[in-house]
Amino acid sequence: MILQIIDICYLVAVVLFIVGIKMMSHPDSARKGNSIALSGMILAILASFLTPGLDNLALILIAMVLGTIGGIYSAKTVQMTAMPQLVSFFNGMGGAAAALIGLVEYGDLPVDDIGKGAVLMSSLVIGSVSFSGSLIAMGKLQGVLKDIRINKMLGFAVLAIAVALAAYILTSGEPQPILIYVLVVLSLIYGLMFVYPIGGADMPVVISLLNSLTGVTAATTGLLYDNKVMLMGGILVGSAGILLTLLMAKAMNRSVSNILFTSFGAGSGTAAAGADGDQVAKEINAYDSSILLAYAKRVVIVPGYGLAVAQAQHAVHDLEKILEEKGVEVLYGIHPVAGRMPGHMNVLLAESDVPYDKLIEMDDMNEKLPNTDVVMVIGANDVVNPAANDDPSSPIYGMPILEVNKAANVIVIKRSMSSGYAGIQNALFFDPKTRMLFGDAKKVLNELVAEVKNM
Amino acid sequence: MEAIIEYISINQQELYIFILAIFVGVEVISKVPTVLHTPLMSGSNALSGVVIVGSIIVLGKTDPANYLALSLGFLAVLLATLNVVGGFAVTNRMLEMFKKKPGKK
Numbered sequence: 277m278i279l280q281i282i283d284i285c286y287l288v289a290v291v292l293f294i295v296g297i298k299m300m301s302h303p304d305s306a307r308k309g310n311s312i313a314l315s316g317m318i319l320a321i322l323a324s325f326l327t328p329g330l331d332n333l334a335l336i337l338i339a340m341v342l343g344t345i346g347g348i349y350s351a352k353t354v355q356m357t358a359m360p361q362l363v364s365f366f367n368g369m370g371g372a373a374a375a376l377i378g379l380v381e382y383g384d385l386p387v388d389d390i391g392k393g394a395v396l397m398s399s400l401v402i403g404s405v406s407f408s409g410s411l412i413a414m415g416k417l418q419g420v421l422k423d424i425r426i427n428k429m430l431g432f433a434v435l436a437i438a439v440a441l442a443a444y445i446l447t448s449g450e451p452q453p454i455l456i457y458v459l460v461v462l463s464l465i466y467g468l469m470f471v472y473p474i475g476g477a478d479m480p481v482v483i484s485l486l487n488s489l490t491g492v493t494a495a496t497t498g499l500l501y502d503n504k505v506m507l508m509g510g511i512l513v514g515s516a517g518i519l520l521t522l523l524m525a526k527a528m529n530r531s532v533s534n535i536l537f538t539s540f541g542a543g544s545g546t547a548a549a550g551a552d553g554d555q556v557a558k559e560i561n562a563y564d565s566s567i568l569l570a571y572a573k574r575v576v577i578v579p580g581y582g583l584a585v586a587q588a589q590h591a592v593h594d595l596e597k598i599l600e601e602k603g604v605e606v607l608y609g610i611h612p613v614a615g616r617m618p619g620h621m622n623v624l625l626a627e628s629d630v631p632y633d634k635l636i637e638m639d640d641m642n643e644k645l646p647n648t649d650v651v652m653v654i655g656a657n658d659v660v661n662p663a664a665n666d667d668p669s670s671p672i673y674g675m676p677i678l679e680v681n682k683a684a685n686v687i688v689i690k691r692s693m694s695s696g697y698a699g700i701q702n703a704l705f706f707d708p709k710t711r712m713l714f715g716d717a718k719k720v721l722n723e724l725v726a727e728v729k730n731m
Numbered sequence: 732m733e734a735i736i737e738y739i740s741i742n743q744q745e746l747y748i749f750i751l752a753i754f755v756g757v758e759v760i761s762k763v764p765t766v767l768h769t770p771l772m773s774g775s776n777a778l779s780g781v782v783i784v785g786s787i788i789v790l791g792k793t794d795p796a797n798y799l800a801l802s803l804g805f806l807a808v809l810l811a812t813l814n815v816v817g818g819f820a821v822t823n824r825m826l827e828m829f830k831k832k833p834g835k836k
Contacts (some may be wrong), residue, residue, distance in 0.1 A: 391738020
């Protein structure tokens with residue numbers, strides 16, 4: 277009887293997961309969707325406590341209390357800008373949990389059950405890769421880890437050894453309590469080598485992929501226990517992550533294999549050299565900028581990661597409001613991969629109550645740009661780099677961009693002349709139409725608000 | 732090889748679920764607008780914390796005298812809880828920014 281009740285709970289939980297994700301596809305119902313998915317998760321957890329013969333209850337509860345405190349604390353205190361890192365971190369924890377389950381379970385598995393053994397090995401390997409990969413992705417987003425180049429072949433060699441070792445452990449016909457740890461270490465190293473050489477600009481794609489990997493490990497763990505809620509939930513996440521990965525890669529006009537298996541920085545040396553030489557960018561001050569802005573008919577703001585770093589989302593909204601009072605139409609041009617995650621800019625601007633209908637997506641915006649008087653680029657770089665359209669030697673050649681150089685004037689707010697996350701120069705800064713306004717985005721925007729007010 | 736084929740035939744049901752779930756996931760998710768990509772990524776990340784069910788079972792079935800397995804299992808429950816709770820909390824925080832939107836000028 278109790279087993280049937282557990283099964284029914286799992287079934288309901290799966291339905292709640294699907295309905296929850298479905299509802300998250302609409303801004304109005306998204307929060308409710310999240311709550312519904314959460315209630316499915318709570319139901320699944322309660323049901324798992326009904327499993328007959330469950331021991332160590334005190335330990336389980338202590339671990340859950342600690343995890344809950346840690347999870348809520350970090351989610352509540354994290355800065356808006358650090359959210360992608362935190363998601364990556366949580367994702368790594370899920371992968372680690374799956375790998376740990378595999379490790380414990382290995383001790384109990386009959387050595388001749390090769391089918392289950394293979395499932396276990398895959399949870400172990402994928403979980404470990406997802407764990408170390410997510411932590412590296414987090415470090416890179418945080419800016420703690422610098423880009424270094426690791427030979428891809430070396431990474432593949434490590435992976436090949438890991439797979440061969442897993443096959444050996446499976447077929448050896450006896451328990452391998454030491455080799456199983458070697459397998460974990462090899463997988464951790466592979467995860468590290470897999471993510472480390474990938475450029476920061478491609479991190480959203482990588483996190484999305486790692487997220488999907490964690491889903492797959494949840495599913496393989498489900499196979500291990502014939503547990504359908506883990507199987508279904510894991511696969512849902514797995515396909516979500518893969519789909520999101522493909523969507524993002526498509527937006528950057530790059531193939532996923534290209535991102536994963538060639539370093540972004542490679543070959544950009546030649547592209548940068550030409551622009552570096554004798555060209556000089558023209559500067560502008562806040563006062564002149566404010567005049568340009570206040571007398572424009574239409575101003576388009578292109579936000580990027582720099583806006584997030586400077587926490588300038590409220591300042592930019594203030595500027596938008598004061599310009600609207602002066603009768604200027606203000607729109608935001610949102611590039612799909614601006615920031616560090618898909619939709620990063622939307623979330624950021626929503627925080628400061630910028631209305632939805634002012635956020636215009638790339639394709640629609642590119643139609644409006646030729647009729648725009650001033651484009652203000654705030655902390656964005658690669659997503660407005662014309663080299664993507666006209667320099668075949670550039671590593672970002674072919675990526676769709678916001679064609680801001682079609683507008684009448686361009687103001688670029690930037691802290692310095694340094695290159696963007698892709699590590700390449702931007703010819704836009706040297707365009708005759710472009711003026712550079714140097715400084716921290718928040719400070720500069722506040723100055724602009726003050727200048728426009730005084731007018 | 733034989734063992735793997737045998738495994739597949741024994742677990743046909745699971746494999747059907749596996750394959751159908753892939754299609755369900757793609758169908759449900761393909762309709763999410765870009766605006767919600769980050770929250771969705773975060774939300775699905777929270778769902779991948781469903782391994783917590785496995786962690787609870789594994790720790791619950793561990794021999795209380797096996798300290799190594801016990802500590803690994805403990806860690807598994809803790810990390811999975813972190814994934815679930817943190818994941819949902821951070822998603823909720825992102826989505827909070829989307830409420831109270833309509834109606835405002």
